[in-house]
Amino acid sequence: MRNHTTLDRLTLAVALLLSPGLLLSPSAHAQEQITIDAKAPTTPFPHFWEKTFGSGRAILALRDSYRKDLRTVKQATGFQSIRFHGIFNDEVGLYDPERQTKNPGLAAEQANDASIYNFSYVDQIYDGLLEDGVKPLVEMSFMPRKLSSEPNAVHAFWYHPNVAPPQNYEAWDKMIRAFAEHLIRRYGIDEVATWQFEVWNEPNIDFWGGDPKQSTYFELYDHTARALKAASKRIQVGGPSTAQAAWVTPFLAHVKEKNVPADFVSTHAYANDTADNVMHSAENIPRDQMVYRAVKMVHDQIAASPFPKLPLIFSEYNASYANEPNVTDSPYMGPWLANTIRQCDGLTDSMDYWAFSDVFEEQGVVRSPFYGGFGLLAAGNIPKPTFNIFAALHKLGERRIAAASDSVLATTTGNSGLALALWNYAPPTGTGATYIAPIGPGAPAKNFDLILENVPANAAVELWRIDNDHSNVLKLYDAIGRPDNLSQQQIKQLRAAGAMSPAEHLHLDKGKLHLYIPAHGLAVVLVQ
Numbered sequence: 001m002r003n004h005t006t007l008d009r010l011t012l013a014v015a016l017l018l019s020p021g022l023l024l025s026p027s028a029h030a031q032e033q034i035t036i037d038a039k040a041p042t043t044p045f046p047h048f049w050e051k052t053f054g055s056g057r058a059i060l061a062l063r064d065s066y067r068k069d070l071r072t073v074k075q076a077t078g079f080q081s082i083r084f085h086g087i088f089n090d091e092v093g094l095y096d097p098e099r100q101t102k103n104p105g106l107a108a109e110q111a112n113d114a115s116i117y118n119f120s121y122v123d124q125i126y127d128g129l130l131e132d133g134v135k136p137l138v139e140m141s142f143m144p145r146k147l148s149s150e151p152n153a154v155h156a157f158w159y160h161p162n163v164a165p166p167q168n169y170e171a172w173d174k175m176i177r178a179f180a181e182h183l184i185r186r187y188g189i190d191e192v193a194t195w196q197f198e199v200w201n202e203p204n205i206d207f208w209g210g211d212p213k214q215s216t217y218f219e220l221y222d223h224t225a226r227a228l229k230a231a232s233k234r235i236q237v238g239g240p241s242t243a244q245a246a247w248v249t250p251f252l253a254h255v256k257e258k259n260v261p262a263d264f265v266s267t268h269a270y271a272n273d274t275a276d277n278v279m280h281s282a283e284n285i286p287r288d289q290m291v292y293r294a295v296k297m298v299h300d301q302i303a304a305s306p307f308p309k310l311p312l313i314f315s316e317y318n319a320s321y322a323n324e325p326n327v328t329d330s331p332y333m334g335p336w337l338a339n340t341i342r343q344c345d346g347l348t349d350s351m352d353y354w355a356f357s358d359v360f361e362e363q364g365v366v367r368s369p370f371y372g373g374f375g376l377l378a379a380g381n382i383p384k385p386t387f388n389i390f391a392a393l394h395k396l397g398e399r400r401i402a403a404a405s406d407s408v409l410a411t412t413t414g415n416s417g418l419a420l421a422l423w424n425y426a427p428p429t430g431t432g433a434t435y436i437a438p439i440g441p442g443a444p445a446k447n448f449d450l451i452l453e454n455v456p457a458n459a460a461v462e463l464w465r466i467d468n469d470h471s472n473v474l475k476l477y478d479a480i481g482r483p484d485n486l487s488q489q490q491i492k493q494l495r496a497a498g499a500m501s502p503a504e505h506l507h508l509d510k511g512k513l514h515l516y517i518p519a520h521g522l523a524v525v526l527v528q
Contacts, residue, residue, distance in 0.1 A: 030424075030444065030445070030446040030447065031446075031447045031449070032405060032407065032446060032447070032448050032449070033448075033449040033451070034403060034404065034405050034408055034448060034449070034450055034451070035404075035450075035451040035452075035453065036401060036403055036408075036410045036418065036420070036450065036451070036452055036453070037401070037453040037454055038401075038412065038416075038417075038418055038452065038453065038454040038455045038527075039453075039454040040401045040402065041401075041402075042399035042400055042401055042411075042412055043346075043399070043400050043402075044398065044399065044400075045345065045396070045397065045398050045399055045400035045411055046398060047394070047396070047398070048341075048344075048345075048348060048349060048350050048351055049337070049340075049341050049344075049351050049353065049393070050077045050078070050079050050353070050390060050393070050394060051079060051080050051081065051350045051352070052079065052080065052081045052082065052083060052137055052313075052315070052350055052352035052353075053073065053079055053082055053083070053352060053353050053354075053355060053356035053376075054082070054083050054084065054315070054316055054352055054353065054354035054355040054356070054374070055070075055082055055083070055084045055355045055356055055357060055359075055360070056084060056355065056357070056359055056360035056361055056362070057084055057085045057086035057089065057159060057161075057361070057362075058084050058085065058086045058087045058089065058092055058125055059086065059089065059091045059092055059121065059125075060084075060359055060360070060361070061084070061125045061128055061129065062121065062124055062125060062128070063359060065359050065379075065381070066357060066359040067128060067132065068381055069356065069357035069359055069375070069377045069381055070082070070129075070132055070134065070356065070357070071132055072377060072381060072383075072387075073356045073357070073376055073377065073387070073390075074132060074133060074134060076387065076390060076391040076394060077390050077391065077394050078394065079134065079356075080134065080135060081134060081135040081136065081137045081195075081196075082129060082134050082135075082136060082137065082356070083136070083137040083138075083139055083198070083315055083316075083352055084139065085139055085141050085142065085161065085201055086139075086141060086142055086159070086161055087122065087125070087138065087139065087140070087141070088140070088141060088142055088143065088144055088175075089142055089144075089159070089161055090144055090145055090162075091159070092121045092122060092125070093118050093120065093121050094117055094118060094119065094121075094122055094144065094175075094179070095116065095117060095118075095144035095146060095147055095175055096116055096117075096118060096146065097116045097146055097147075097171075098116075098146070099115055099116050099118070117175065117178050117179070117182070119182050119186075122179075122182075123186060126183070126186075126187070130187070130191075135194060135195055136195055137195065137196050137198060137313075137315065137352070138195055138196070138197045138198065139198045139200070139201055139241070139315075140176070140197060140198065140199050140200060140224055141161070141200050141201050141207075142155075142161035142162055142163060142200075142201075142207075143161075143162040143163065143164055143165070143166060144162070144175075145162050147166050147167060147168070147171055147172060147175065148162045148164045148165075148166065148167060149164045149165050149166060149167040150162075150164035150209060151164075153209040155206060155207060156206070157362045157363075158361050158362060158363060158364040158365075159361060159362075161207075163206070163207050163208055163209045164209040164210075165209065165210045165216055165219075165220060166220075169219075169223050172220075172223060172224075172227075173223050173226075173227045174227075176223070176224055176227035176228060177227045177228075177230050177231050180192075180197075180227070180228050180231035180232065180235060181231045184231060184232060189232050189234055192232070192234075192235065193232070193234040193235065193236070195235075195236065196236045196237075196238065196263075196264060196313070197228055197235060197236060197237045197238075198237075198238055198239060198241050198266050198313075198315060199220065199221045199224045199225065199237065199238070199239040199240070199241060200217065200220060200221075200224075200239070200240075200241055201241055202241060202242060202243040202268065203217035203220075203240065203241065203242065204217075204240075204242045204243055204244070204246045204247055205243045205244075214247060214250065217239075217240065217247075218251070218254050221239050221240065221251075221255075221260065222258060222260050224237070225237045225239075225260055225261045225262070226260065226261070228261075229261050236263040236264065237261055237262065237263055238262055238263050238264035238265060238266050238310075238313070239251060239262070239265075239266060240265075240266070240267065241266045241267065241268070241315060242267045242268065243267075243268050243273075244268070244269065244273050244277045244278045244294075245267045245268070245269050245278050245294040245295075245297060245298050246267065246278075247267075248265055248267060248298050248301045248302065248305075249301050249304075249305065251265070252265070252301075252302070252305040252306060252307055252310075253305070253306070255307075256305075256306040256307070262307065262310065263310070263311075264310055264311040264312070264313055264349075265298070265302055265310050265311070265312050265313070266312075266313040266314070266315040267294075267298055267314060267315070268314060268315060268316035268317065269290065269291050269294035269295065269314060269316075269317055270290070270291070270316075270317065270318055270319070270320060270321040271287040271288070271290045271291050271318070271319040271320060271336065271340075272287060272290070272319070272320050272321060272322065272324075272431075273290055273294070273321070275290075278290065278293070278294050278297075279293065279294075279297065286427070287319065287336070287427065287428070288335075288336055288339055288340070288425055288427075289343075291314075291317050291340050291343075291344070292340060292343035292344055294314075295312075295314060295343075295344045295347050295348050295351070296344075296347055298312060298314075299312060299347040299348065311349040311350075312347070312348045312349055313348070313349060313350045313351075313352065314348055314350070314351045314352065315350075315352045316352060316354040317340075317351050317352065317353060317354065318353060318354045318374055319332070319333060319336045319337075320372070320431075322372070322431075322432070322433070323363070323371055323372035323373065323433050324372045324428070324430075324431050324432060324433065325370055325371060325372040325433070325434075325435045326372075326428045326429050326430045326431065326435065326436050326438070327372065327428050327431065328372050328373065328374060328384075328386065329370045329371075329372055329373070329378075329384055329385070329386075329474065330385060330428070330438060330472075330474060330520070331385045331389075331438070331466055331467050331468055331471075331472050331474075331520045331521065331522070332426075332428045332429075332520045333385060333386045333389055334385065334389045334392075334423060334466045334467070334520065334521065334522030335407075335423035335424060335425035335426070335520060335521070335522055336425065337386075337389055337390075337393070338389075338393065338409060338421050338423045338522055339406070339407075339423065339425055341393070341409065342406070342408075342409050345400065353376075353390075354374050355374040355375050356375060356376055356377070357375040357376065357377050358373035358374070358375035358377060358378050358379050359375070359379070360373060360374065360375060366379050367484055368482075368484040369382060369477070369484075369486060369494070370384075370435075370474065370477055370482070371433070372433060376390060378473075378494075378498075380486065380491045380494070380495070381495065382473060382491065382494045382495050382498050383473060383495065383498035383499060383500075384473060384498065385466055385471060385472050385473070385474070385498075387498070388466045388471040388498075388499075388500045389466050389522060391500060392421070392464045392466060392471075392500070392522065392524040393421060393524065395419055395464070395524055395526060396409060396411045396419045396421060396524070397411035397412045397413040397414070397418075397419045398411070399411060399412045401418075407422060407423050407424065407425065407446070407448075408420060408421065408422050408448075409421040413526070415528065417455075417459075417526065417527050417528045418452065418455065418525075418526070418527040419524065419525070419526050419527075420450075420524070420525040420526075420527070421522065421523070421524050421525075422448050422515060422517060422522075422523050422524075422525065423517065423521065423522045423523070424445060424446040424517040424518060424519050424520070424521045425520075426439065426443070426444070426519040426520055435482065437478075438468050438474070438520065439468065439518070439519045439520055443518065443519040444519055445516060445517060445518045445519060445521075446516075446517050446519075447514065447515070447516055447517075448513075448514070448515040448516075448517065449512065449513075449514055450512065450513040450514075450515065450525075451511060451512055452508060452511050452512070452513065452527060453511065455508070455511065455527055456508070457508060457510050457511045458507050458508055458509070458510075459507065459508045459527050459528055460505070460506075460507055460527075460528045461505070461506040461507060461508060461513060461525060461526065461527055461528075462503045462504075462505060462506075462525070462526040462528075463503060463504040463505075463506060463515075463523060463524075463525055463526075464500065464501075464503050464504075464523065464524045464525075464526075465501060465504070465521065465522070465523050466500075466501075466521070466522045466523075467517070467518050467520060467521035467522065468518065468520060468521075469518075470501040471498075471499070471500045471501045472498075473494050473497045473498030475497065476493065476494060476497035477494060477497075508527070513525070
C-alpha cells in the first residue's frame with residue numbers, strides 16, 4: 001500500500017467530514033423537544049403488529065427447533081396466531097387418491113372418498129401450535145401434485161411447491177370440505193371459528209399458474225370459500241392474499257357480483273417493493289414509507305368498496321423481501337418497525353410480520369446464522385436485534401396519546417404510567433446480500449428533550465435500548481469474524497450477546513428527561 005501524500009490526507013479528511021458517518025459534536029446533533037401530557041385524550045392502540053407472525057412452510061412446525069423458537073417469541077410478544085405456506089404440500093401427506101388401490105384390505109366403511117385423506121401430519125402440526133397457545137391462520141396452499149392440472153408446474157422455492165390450478169374442481173371442493181370438517185371434529189367449531197382461512201398465496205405473481213391469473217384465481221377462491229362455508233358458515237374465509245397490495249378492488253367487486261363469501265381482505269407489502277408495482281406510479285417511495293403507503297391505499301379501497309367494514313389483514317410485511325443482512329438482521333429494524341407502526345395505526349386489523357424464525361428454507365437449507373433472513377431468531381435460537389425490538393415494543397400500552405413528532409409513540413399503561421418509544425431513523429448502511437459494517441457511534445444522533453406533564457416530577461424511569469451498542473448480537477458476531485459454522489460454545493456466547501441489554505434506571509428531573517439516541521437506535525421508556 002502506498003503512503004498518503006499531504007494532498008491525499010487532506011482529501012481523505014474532507015471525505016470523512018462529508019460522510020454520513022461523521023463524528024459530530026453533541027451541539028450538532030438533531031434536537032427534538034416533545035411535550036407529552038399523561039392525562040391527554042387517548043385512542044385505542046391494539047398491538048396489531050404482533051398479533052400474527054409468518055413462518056417457514058407447514059412441515060417445519062414438526063421440528064424441535066421451530067417449536068423452541070415459537071415458544072421464545074410467544075413469551076416475548078404474546079402473539080396469537082401463525083401463518084405458513086404449504087399445508088396441502090405433498091410432504092404433509094394429506095391427499096392421496098391412490099390410497100384405496102394401495103390398501104385393498106380397507107374395511108368397506110373406509111372405502112370411500114374420505115379414505116384418500118391422511119390427516120396425521122396436519123393434526124400434529126395444529127396440535128403443536130395449539131398446545132403452545134398459538135392458533136393457525138390457515139393459508140390454503142399449495143396444490144397436491146395428484147390433484148394438479150400440471151404436475152410439473154413447480155415454484156422455484158427450494159421445496160418446489162406445485163402452483164397449478166386443480167385438474168378437477170369437484171375433487172378440490174371435496175378435499176377442502178373434508179379438511180374443514182376434520183378440523184371441526186378434532187377441535188370443535190367454537191375453536192375453528194376463531195381461525196382465519198386465507199385462499200392461496202400471492203396469486204398475482206409466480207405462486208399461481210392459472211392463466212389468466214386473476215380470473216382463474218377468482219375461480220379458485222369461489223370454490224374454496226363455498227366449500228369451507230359448506231362445512232360451517234362460521235368459518236372465516238378471505239383473500240386475495242396478493243403480493244404488492246394488488247387486486248383488492250377487483251376482488252371485492254367480484255365477490256359482490258357473484259355473492260361469494262368474504263369475511264376479511266388480505267394482501268402483502270414489503271418496504272423494498274417498488275412504487276411501480278404497488279402504487280402504479282413513477283414515484284420514488286423510500287423504504288420507511290412504502291408499507292404505510294400500501295396499507296393506506298388498501299384501507300381506502302376497502303372503504304370505497306361494497307364492503308367498507310371488512311377487516312384488513314396484511315398477512316405479510318417486512319422491511320425487505322430479500323436477504324439483506326444490513327436490514328433484517330440489524331438494529332435498523334427498530335426505527336423502521338416503530339415508525340411503520342406509528343403510521344399504520346388505525347388502518348389495519350393485523351400486520352403479520354414475516355417471519356418469526358429463521359427455521360426457514362425457501363432459498364434452501366440455512367448456511368449462515370446471519371444472512372439477512374426474515375426471522376426474529378437466527379438458527380440456534382439466537383436472538384437478533386429484531387427479537388429485542390419486538391420485545392421492547394410489546395411493553396407499549398394499549399391507549400395512545402397523540403405526540404407532535406414522527407419519531408415517538410406515546411401510550412398509557414394500566415398502572416397510570418407512560419410507555420414511550422423513541423427512535424432515530426436512518427436508511428440502512430447497505431442493501432443486498434453483502435454485509436456492510438453498520439453505522440458507527442459517530443453517525444448523526446438525535447437528542448430528545450421530553451417534558452412529561454401530569455406525572456410525578458421525579459418519577460422512576462426504566463429505559464430499554466436497541467442500537468449498535470445495545471441488545472445487538474451482531475457486535476459479537478462481527479468480532480469473531482462472522483463464521484458460517486458455529487461451535488456450541490459460540491452459539492451459547494451469541495445467545496447471551498443477543499439478549500436484551502439490562503434496563504437503565506433513571507428518574508425524571510422536574511418532569512423532564514433527556515435522551516441521546518444514535519442512528520438506527522430505538523429506546524422504550526417506561527415512566528411509573
